[in-house]
Amino acid sequence: MNMEDRLLEKGESFFSQGSYDLAIQMFREVLDMNPSRKEAFNNLGCLYFQKGEMDCAEEFFLRAYSVDCDYLNAVCNLSEFYKQGRNHKRELFFRQEALKVESHNPEHWNALALCWLELANLAEVKKAFEHSLALDDSQASVRAYLAELGSLSC
Secondary structure (H helix, E strand, C coil): CCHHHHHHHHHHHHHHCCCHHHHHHHHHHHHHHCCCCHHHHHHHHHHHHHHCCHHHHHHHHHHHHHHCCCCHHHHHHHHHHHHHCCCHHHHHHHHHHHHHHCCCCHHHHHHHHHHHHHCCCHHHHHHHHHHHHHHCCCCHHHHHHHHHHHHHCC
């Protein structure tokens, strides 16, 4: 394990213990060594989010994404960040990005459907839920959503 990896691991340990300032210090040291280490940017985003510093959280999540637009952790964190901020158009973009990276995961399709629901596009909600069910037909809650959607369109 190289020094960057050890610092990342140490930072993650500090984060899980609630020692946010020490964790931030570790991740910044990683970035001093390697300014394109996406995990450090993403972890800083998580820390600042936890601290309630939303502008910093967004900046670091976006920096992780800019290093690697296929980095699923950053894509999912950005999706959730925008969902919580009720910026559903931005959330939609990152939900769709998640599907580009991992289209076989029904959870991504379900999250996309719920985002479309926030945007009041029932046709897209239905398509996303149907795609999710095609991947995993054992999802009772998705079936219930689709049945409810069917009753709305009558």
